[in-house]
Amino acid sequence: MKPQVNTAEPRQPRDPQAPKGRPTPKRNEARGPRRTMASKPMTRKEAVKRQREARRADMARQREALASGDERYLPARDKGPVRRLARDFVDARYSVAEFFLPMAVIILVLSMLPSMQLKNISLLLWLVVILLIVIDSIGISVRLKKKIRERYPDENRRGAIAYALMRTLQMRRMRLPKPQVARGEKP
Template structure:
């Protein structure tokens, strides 16, 4: 029934029950297990060293991106337009929060010089608490204003997770030491 030009397909062997045979012997179990077997622990020292080197290179790349403001190579927690908006809003403000750490160092040194039992020592402590409370109120007001502007721009569903701590930590840090590096000047609030 076939032409001389068309190749004939091979028909699989059929056993007595009428089922097709697979045409090769079943492999032995020990051969199959040996083929799948891998060492449980490879060269751990070399693997750990290679992993540390990869992580070091990645951290250096991310650190460089944070210094330069290259958002593509920053760590994930700093990427995206939402995080950029939050950073730019904080960086555009001149707030007492960024001067809290240097002021607290000055207060510690001054408290060592002035005895706490004197009226000057008492006034120094009260002044420090007033500044801390003022910074706390300013931070609270900033977070409320920022949330309103963020929702107006991006919507309530796009608020990043942990954004409040992110903003407060950046707000209380000295501008020069903030990471990622500020890219807006003071007064240039994001629109």
């Protein structure tokens, strides 16, 4: 005769670390409760739409960071203390390269005038402007390298000098991220 099992007694709860006593759930059944239906796209079009919206939000956040100088949301090329020092170093001083575009317009106008003397002068001005930009860029790179080595000896300095020199070619009003230091201020 078989022993009778009392079904009226409550069963002891099983240890959560050993949940056997039932068949092992399939992977999609086990994952099911963790995923919410709100985050799972219904169609491919909806997934693309969500990605596009997320990208737009990221771009808007980056635009705000470029305008305000918020380090957290800056693009990768502008992040880090070395890049910030390079930006501040360039923004704190005047450079010949930032006046290149206005000077180029003047020189082009001079070269279009009918006088041969003015054309020769404009050619000479091109040479002088380019020479001044090269000399100024060499000076900036030497001083900036020294300052970066002093302040951040262990940081990655790769590309910081080229980043600073490209920034000098932009007019101050057009620079992004916006300048955070005034002219003449120590970075």
